[in-house]
Amino acid sequence: MRLFRHHTEVPVEARGAVVAIGNFDGVHLGHQAVIAAAARQAGELGTSQAVLTFEPHPREFFQPAQPPFRLTPFRIKVRQLEAMGVDNLFVLPFNAELAAKSAEAFVVEILSQGLDVAHVIVGYDFVFGQGRRGNTTMLAELARLHGFGVTTVAAAANGAGEVFSSTRVREHLTAGRPVAAASMLGRPWEIEGRVEHGEKLGRKLGYPTANLVLHEYLPPALGIYAVKAGIDEGRETLWRDGVASFGYRPTVGGTHLIFEVHLFDWSGDLYGRHLRVAVIDYLRPEKKFDGLDPLRAQIEADCQAARGLLAAYAGPPPGAVARLPAPARVANDPQSFYERALGPRQPSRQ
């Protein structure tokens, strides 16, 4: 996957693509359906297939002081799209200039002149342009004027009849429902980062923990979780079972929120290493215990409960990726695009 941070001077092999457009925070199953539709359409048209997204998330631009809400910070989103098999990713800086672009200017300057799109795919609730005034109807009208196609992908729902939506995934996570979140994401929700130095008290307790700082991530419900922790070993990520505590640690007089992970049957040192934590299930809210002994007993009970939940977990596996349909196309071959438009080239005469 190639990444472009601009919409001008796009090389010819990345122009003329079928482009899925959206913020795609979480890259949930609804987003995946939009991106898969772009891949299928690209296969039919014989063009490359791309995703167009914005960074920062527009909401981060408009409300910079609001608390973190991202399901997938930028580099996680990039990794997910790359793993799906997206050819090209256009990431437009969401700044005052972009925020002020009318819906029409967005179509003309970015989609038509900049990317020369063959076709655009969006979700049913897509809005764009200054004041979010552009919608899918307006996009289809502008597309007709500027000579490209538009497909709007209808809302899709999980087994419980809930429409896939980033907002709904956030609600599940802040309410302590990671299984429901995974049913919308197509994989368990993950937090990842570099393991920070902790207070080493966990070691004394008998349950050493690796600490992660959430930074831009949405803070999930406070409490104790069953998790799978992914440790990079060479090019692979190995997933190990464990428990995590996200809270203030009232028993030991903690003053700030930390996300701590204890891995089962693991004695290695994780300090400074990169850790992925797939949040599988919710065990309980955190409590203030009267001393370390009852806390230790509760943690032991949590570990047993977590082992049971992890063994019974029937949702999608950590890090699951829905690969895009194999391209029946000649990706990134500008000739094939023009051949389809203009007919086969004459055999050259020597």
Ligand code: RBF
């Ligand atoms: N700390 C609390 O104050 N209350 C809790 O209910 C609590 N539950 C925990 C459950 C698990 C599975 C783990 C690993 C930790 C828990 N902690 C809790 C955090 C504990 O106090 C912390 O790991 C040590 O103080 C070391 O930082």
Ligand code: MG
């Ligand atoms: Mg949406």
